[in-house]
Amino acid sequence: MEISQDAPATSGRRVWWGLAGFAAAVFVAAAIGGLGVQGTTEEYASLRQPGWAPPSWLFGPVWSLLYALIAVAGWLVWRRVGFSPALWAWTAQLVLNAIWTPLFFGAGQYGLAFAEIVLMWLAIGLTVVLFARVSRVAAALLLPYWAWVTFAAALNLSIWQLNN
16 A cells, blocks of 8 residues: 655755765765775675676676665655655665665675675565555665675575585
8 A cells, every 4th residue: 555645855956965964975885885895896806706706897887776775666666655664674775775785895704794784684674665655666776676685695505505
């Protein structure tokens, strides 16, 4: 069921500043992750990986697209209902997203990173459910992200098992 109420911030420049804010929040999460992977291409290549592991060059383009979708989804919900419980879930999953890369790459804590990505997966699922109550479009924009994190969790688990 779609909620049909207008958010307090649905017109004019404020809408575009809102989008810029969501883009900035996602950029910060991506930047934290980016710092966690600087200089780790060789490390990733040296890990024992399953045959279905993607090449390291694929992660940048995929995450760029996913981060754009995450920002737009959050912005769409904010436009409808303002900062609501759905956006608290969005914030939680984004924080967990930012933490995963430094855990996995920076600290080499593959087991802890797997536990963390499971929490992120659950937080994304909660966000999708809460977003669907406000905007089906916003919820749908998060589905590729949830699918990619599902894949990333399986890859994390496999790498942890193969390199333990």
